[in-house]
């Protein structure tokens with residue numbers, strides 16, 4: 001069949017249909033592709049009117065999206081670029097191999113980068129901007145396991161010397177090393193984004209692109225053409241995090257976002273979709289989610305075969321094969337391909353009769369073809385109105401000889417000596433064979449044509465990548481006296497720490513200096529936290545403004561959305577909110593804009609739900625406040641087992657840069673917030689905060705004199721024994737401090753036992769400080785011993801310590817090494833229940849009565865209180881000593 005379009009018709013049609021096709025081709029040739037698309041849309045519309053169902057297909061034939069006749073020629077010097085790529089491949093290989101020879105088992109990966117190399121190189125040579133004017137450049141989320149290739153390029157660029165390369169995965173040898181994977185914490189001048197935990201990179205990239213728009217729309221940064229590139233593994237797309245937020249990107253029209261999925265058809269164990277084709281599946285998923293999809297399946301050497309094949313048989317055969325087949329074709333070589341792929345149809349065998357097995361073996365996949373990649377990237381950066389995904393078909397372990405496309409190739413760290421010798425020979429790397437076997441790196445002289453080329457291209461694009469900045473922040477934190485309203489107490493009015501927080505937040509939003517930098521983030525819980533007033537005050541960010549008249553617009557606190565709104569109302573996604581928190585908490589480095597995120601959420605759905613993202617946030621040197629709302633196993637009443645959090649403080653203690661606090665009163669909260677802003681933004685410390693806030697209302701006392709230091713360090717004496725001479729010490733945190741104060745009263749009035757009450761705002765901080773002191777003592781046995789803060793503070797405080805909180809016993813238990821046998825921890829171990837606070841606290845044994853019982857019991861054992869009187873007291877207080885342990889119920 002004749003056609004005027006450059007691509008031959010590849011399917012068989014009846015004469016009547018063929019006429020329609022011809023008419024369609026005429027239209028496209030005469031009027032352009034848009035008209036062609038319009039016609040199809042009109043036909044589909046007509047069919048729908050007539051009640052004919054024609055669901056639009058989400059997938060297209062297993063071909064490149066960009067046909068050959070639409071390609072532009074490759075603008076680079078192909079020869080030099082191929083040479084550079086070979087050198088980078090060699091150095092990546094040499095680095096990993098050499099290190100494993102030296103230090104068996106140290107690890108590293110080769111096959112991920114080997115499949116990704118050309119995709120990265122085309123970007124480095126032609127697309128990845130390091131700056132946009134005086135603005136930071138493109139952001140690149142690298143596949144974590146491809147790090148050796150990224151290091152090898154930096155080595156060629158002269159950013160690392162030989163010695164640094166020899167310290168790959170050796171970070172503890174007194175010299176700067178190279179971290180296994182992208183970690184800003186470990187290489188703060190180099191990596192921007194931690195990506196190696198699969199799924200976190202793509203999810204963060206989407207919200208990064210969205211946050212970039214947010215900053216632009218709020219005029220906090222200038223609008224640029226800056227792009228966010230996320231390189232994603234095809235196996236990685238199985239993580240719900242990878243695909244779960246695709247809709248956000250299309251809804252927000254994020255044309256600043258480009259995903260490149262490295263479809264090497266393999267994951268760690270074997271094929272990603274042995275029985276299907278991952279590219280088809282992803283095409284459907286992304287297109288269905290509204291993304292612009294570009295498939296880069298076949299390399300240029302297939303074009304000739306497609307042109308020769310007038311029957312459409314080649315495509316038919318391609319679509320018969322599944323990824324398991326494609327893997328074998330690459331693992332088993334040219335003769336196998338001829339027999340198993342082309343051999344199925346005599347016409348196809350004929351098509352490749354003039355090709356040698358070696359030529360067949362070298363038929364490239366699209367992701368290894370510079371021209372195909374260049375054209376896709378060009379389309380992607382020019383595309384407007386939606387995010388783009390490039391699905392690039394590659395070979396895992398490309399060029400690694402016998403390891404190519406094998407199931408085991410992911411973990412290949414060492415090639416055989418022969419393999420290495422072969423590589424240097426084949427690519428003319430001037431390393432002697434003996435040295436090659438040891439993995440000697442090689443870099444041509446700075447004035448060699450290839451290095452000059454590489455440097456010129458990077459210069460033209462503004463410098464090297466990846467690169468991370470840590471600008472010195474010019475920032476003045478508000479003074480504590482500006483928080484007088486909250487440190488002065490609630491004057492008898494009953495409020496919760498959550499309400500206190502929201503009013504502090506609203507105050508901060510009004511601050512002329514830092515107000516605009518505050519980024520409130522909520523996953524559909526604004527009303528839970530009483531944020532309606534803030535919504536009215538600064539509005540919810542909506543990239544397209546508010547296109548409807550809100551039903552409640554006649555109310556003062558209506559649901560206000562604005563294009564320059566300040567609140568990120570994320571909907572029900574803790575992972576997405578955490579990604580926004582990450583973008584905002586690292587903006588001080590990425591955009592040089594020190595935004596201060598306050599992410600407010602159900603504390604139960606924080607650390608245990610998105611703990612890995614919090615870990616990555618810490619790695620990213622993020623700053624900001626995680627505000628765990630509706631906190632506490634007994635204070636969050638009614639909701640039961642899935643909602644009542646009694647352990648987020650245990651989990652928070654595991655993150656090295658996370659300072660966690662469990663304040664009881666609003667003045668404590670004010671002090672912690674003020675100090676946090678000062679430490680993170682004024683002093684530039686790379687830490688962040690986790691603060692629990694509760695929904696129990698009570699009168700907030702005014703701040704006593706001289707407690708600020710204790711609040712931020714973790715403990716202060718809140719209420720000394722009324723009659724002096726305390727014989728026991730009571731610790732309380734969060735709202736349980738009120739129970740402890742009540743216990744103090746009962747103990748004094750009913751049992752004549754004097755106690756001091758302490759507010760413990762952070763066991764985690766107290767422990768960290770004590771550990772630091774202990775370590776110093778351990779390492780300096782000849783010097784006078786230093787005393788941890790907790791012991792300094794408790795100097796002269798007599799008797800047992802009863803510590804109660806709305807969290808697990810292991811939270812206070814952290815201080816056991818310093819409080820030895822004195823400490824009795826009460827806490828909320830076990831699953832929550834639906835009931836009210838009174839019953840919950842009795843059940844978990846953290847109410848005032850339980851504190852009294854624990855105190856008397858302990859004093860009785862110590863011989864300081866009559867045992868029989870203690871047992872009598874239990875009955876008086878209504879404590880059932882034989883009830884089951886809530887920890888196991």
Ligand SMILES: Cc1ncc(C[n+]2csc(CCOP(=O)(O)OP(=O)(O)O)c2C)c(N)n1
Pocket residue numbers: 111112115143145196197198199232233234235236237262264266267268272396410
């Ligand atoms: C959350 C998480 N789970 C598991 C791993 C372990 N892991 C590292 S690489 C890998 C396979 C990656 O396959 P793919 O995404 O296809 O990347 P490729 O190496 O093939 O380019 C796995 C399972 C990880 N890094 N992160």
Ligand SMILES: [Mg+2]
Pocket residue numbers: 233234235236262263264265266267272396
């Ligand atoms: Mg893969």
